[in-house]
Amino acid sequence: MSTMARDRRDELLELAHAALSLRWLALAALIALGTLTSASVRTPPAFYVVILLYTLGLSLYAWRYADRALNAARAGVVFDTAAIGVGMQVTTDPQVFFYFGFVTAAVAGLLMARVGTAAIAAIIGLLEFPRLPGSLFGPNLYIAWGVAALALQATGQAAAVAASHLRRRGEFLDLLASLGRAGGGTSPPAEAAAHALTEIIGFLAADSGSLMLLDPQDERLEMFAAHRLDDAYLRVRLQLGESIAGWVVRAGQPVLLTPGASAPFPLQRNDVGSSMCLPVSSGGRSLGVLNINRAPNRPWFSPDDLATAELAGHSVIDILLRAQHERAIAATLMNVTSGFIGVSRALLRDPAVLWPVLLDQTRSITGAQFAVLALERQDTGTLDVVASRGIGGQAALSFLPGLLAASTDGRLHVAGDHPPAGVESGAGNPGPVVACVPLRLETRKIGAIGLGLPGGALVSPRQLDAVATLVAGAVHTARTANRLADIGVLEERRRIAREMHDGLAQTLADAMLQTDLSAMTAQGNPAEVGGDLKELRTLLERGMRELREFMS
The missing domain is CATH 3.30.450.40 (GAF domain)
Structure with missing residues (x-):
């Protein structure tokens, strides 16, 4: 069971418990009124005992089986109707029970559908038919009785309408809460959009619909989420101004399409009886379009439905914003890859x-x-x-x-x-x-x-x-x-230093040593200096070769 359905069930159970509690108040009021009247018109105590017993039984049943409290409250309305009929017969002052008939009709309107409420009000009204014994209306007061019977019906139906509006408003608030959770959650935008679209279509009793996203890069509308649409529509990419959805985005105005409507476009699809197309935008920035459709055999959408859809459309703004931002980031990364x-x-x-x-x-x-x-x-x-x-x-x-x-x-x-x-x-x-x-x-x-x-x-x-x-x-x-690169330069310098130390530097050192030896030989035996100079030349030539090899 979804959170929305669970919250709605809890609210109905609370209403049922309130109706059962109200019965205790009504019983106390009956007893108080009975004690204040004269002894000749008092209601038999056994009658109050019977009401007490079934009220106690229904209260205990609702307490023991909390999920069945609504059924207990509806059964209580039937018992109350029977008690009103019996009370009109066993007392000489049935006026009090007739007044409580209005309360019972109102409670029936809150708990039952309009048909059930009409039946309860009709039964209470027939119990006061002028020809029945104990009726408040004499044989000649048919008009007064008719007015009272209509008043009973009006009371019950007014309560039923009020309950219907309250339930509808509560369901709409639950819808907005559910859409808010979908937009602010961590689920992917496409998944959140599909969930939001399903919720909106279910609330508006629609048959199909779609949520289209505007791609700001190429200014085209593409299908972002769809519900019960043919595959041919899933691949549609519309330019701004093209078709109804493109016109709605460009004009920034919602459109209610029904058979016979011609502005701005006629409804041309045979599988759609009425349709709503609404722009979704934030701060003047277009985000997409919400489309809701009903089949030809269904009631047409009304302006109230269009207003409701507009409010629901505001709740999907965050989803479409997230989707556009993700598209923008993806496009950015593509540009980054090339740039x-x-x-x-x-x-x-x-x-x-x-x-x-x-x-x-x-x-x-x-x-x-x-x-x-x-x-x-x-x-x-x-x-x-x-x-x-x-x-x-x-x-x-x-x-x-x-x-x-x-x-x-x-x-x-x-x-x-x-x-x-x-x-x-x-x-x-x-x-x-x-x-x-x-x-x-x-x-x-x-x-x-x-x-x-x-x-x-x-x-x-x-x-x-x-x-x-x-x-x-x-x-x-x-x-x-x-x-x-700096580390490479340092390593290269170290390598050059090692090669120069092991090669050229050693050769030059040998040449310097040979020079010193030649100088000493020249002082003692000048004739041998020529051989030493040849060895020195050989060392210098070797050093030149090593230097050329290193430089190459």
């Missing part, structure tokens, strides 16, 4: 070349007028503006406090007073809205990016977070690549 090819190429060069490329891609994805990138220094941890696009350097520095706040808090900061559900600029603020988005790598913050979004734009915070995540990843990759 960041340039980023991957820039990674091979200096980071100073990468930062402007990152900002250009971010502006292309979000539609920002300008972008500012601020990163934490790896040595000191201070935040510096490293690049800006679409704005001057001095102007970019003016956003450093907001960027610092976003990087420190790890959450989105927006310049000005704007709604937290999205970054939006109203008509009174046509200038750009500066959104400062933190750049995070898991739990570590590396900086922030500032985006100057155009006035009137609506960008989801989740979309900004997705872009910031990709920017943070590119920054981390560039820094890692640069750090690896």
